[in-house]
Amino acid sequence: MEKQEIRTFGRRHGKKLSTRQQTLIDTVLPTLKPKTGDILEIGFGAGEHVRALARANPDKIIIGAEPFMNGVASLLSAITDEKTNRILDEYSGIRIWANDVRDFLRETDSQFEQIWILHPDPWPKARHEKRRLLSAEFLNTLSKYLTANGEIIIGTDHWEYFDWILEQIKSTDLTATIPDMEIIQTRYQHKNKAGTDTPKYLILRH
Structure with missing residues (x-):
């Protein structure tokens, strides 16, 4: 019997979309379905960092994967x-996968220069640990989609999750470094300045 994947995200729909947002999902989103790309961001939230990647890499195809439709709608609103x-010219390289990224990975033959995962859900309760995205199994899967010099960049402000990820990496073929780098201020980080932990980052390579 085929192993059933555990869903790593919560509900896909939140507050009601505006008329324009629904129109964008119905008409523009289907034109942005990705096949292959150069840079991947998994779980892009409202898409601030995806847009920054597109502006910084105008000659690259940037794929954003996000199952939460309100986030997809926010990104579509910002790039049109x-x-x-x-689609605005500066965002012409953006493609959107509006579902579980694992489904996309099964369809693509992409070799990514960078895979970004910023502030994945930490699922802090012990009974939810199996829902955590960045397991050794998933990291090993991602490593197959990296170029020879490719990188997986991870950021989280949940320090227990950070330590858990480090333990998971020990069961992979990846090596981890803790970078000294400035990351664009996503909305989640901005909200988080109210009092929780400072974000920590990892770069994983073959």
């Missing part, structure tokens, strides 16, 4: 002209 719904 408000009057025409046309």
